[in-house]
Amino acid sequence: MQREFDRAKSGYLGQQGQGVRYGILKREVDTNRQLYDALLQRFKEVGVVGAGKNNMIMVDKAEISRRPYEPSLTRNLLLAFLFGAFASGALVILRETMDQSIRNPADVKRVLDLPVLGLIPLIPEDAINEQLEDKKSELNEAYQATRTNLTFLTDKGAPGTLMFTSTRPDEGKTLTAVAVAESLGHLGKRVLYIDADLRNSGLREIFDNVPKPGVGLSGFLAGSDDFAKSIVSLDSHPFDILPSGRKPPNPGELLAGPRLQSLLEQLGATYDHIIIDSPPVLGLADALEIASVADGVVFVVEANSGKIRTIQQALSRLETSGARIFGAIVTKLDDRNLTYGYGYGYGYGHSYGEKDDL
16 A cells, blocks of 8 residues: 555655646646737737838839949049149149249349340350351341440430440450440440450450450550550451450459559540440459549340349449449340240350350
C-alpha cells in the first residue's frame, strides 16, 4: 500500500508540473494571438486608407549626362576674363597715377609753365644720321618744325646765343643742339656749335675730325687767346664747331670766370647764331654759369622718363641763376604718347637706343 501511495503521489506531482507548464504555454499562445490580432487589425486599417500607394509620377526619364556638371569651363573662362580685365584696368590706372614722367606734352605747359618748342620722335640709334640727312624723314621734319618755333622767340628771329640743357644725361640734348645748328645752317645763317660739356663730351660720337685734346673751349677758358684755331669747319655740315677740348680738373671754375662771356661777345660779331651744348643741370653748377651769359635757354625733356618734380627742381635752379628759359623740347616720343594725340601721323615708334646723349 505504501508503494501504491508513493506512486500515486509521484503521478500527482508530475501532473502538477505539467499543469504549470501548460499554463505558461497557454499564456504565451494568448499573448501571441493578441499581437497577431492587433497587427491584423492594423494592417486592415492601413489597407482601408490606401497606405502603400504614392502620388509620384515620372516626368522625364533620367539620362546619363554627356559632360560633367562641375567644373563649368564656360563659366570659369568668363570669370577669368572679367577678373583679368578688372585687374589689368586697375594696374593701368595705378601705373598712370604713379607715373610722374612727361607722358602728355601738354603737361610741359600745364605743369612746368613752359611753351613747347618741339616734339621729337624716337629713332633707332643707327638710323639717326640717315634721318638727319634725309630732308623728308620724320626726325628732320620734327627738327625743322622746332627751328621754325625758335625763329619766333624774338623780334629778330632765333636768339643769337642759345643754350641747350636738360635735367640729366641721355635725354637727347646734344643731338637736339646739333640738329638745330644743322637746320639753322641750311637757312644760310652762320652758325657755331660750342661743346660746353667740359666733363663728359659726346661730340666725338658724332664727328670724327675734331681737334686733339689740349685745345678748344677749355683751352681758351684756361688762358689761351688763340681760340680761332680751335674752330672746326666741316664740309658735310653747314655750321662750325668749337669742341670742348681737354678735360680740365676744374670745369666749374673755368666756366664761372669772365672769359666765357668775352668769348661769346667775340664770336657774336662773326656768327649769326651760337648754339651751346651745356651739361645737365642737376648735380652740377656748369649749366648755371653758362645760362647766366647766354641769351636764353632751351630745356630738353625726355618723354616717359624721369620725374616732373626733378624737372621742376632743375628749372628752379636755372631761374635762380637769372637764366631766361624760352621753352622746352620734348624728345623720344613713342607709341605711348599717341594716346594724347602726339605723333604727327608719321608712326613715331622707334628708339634712340640705350645711349643717345650724343
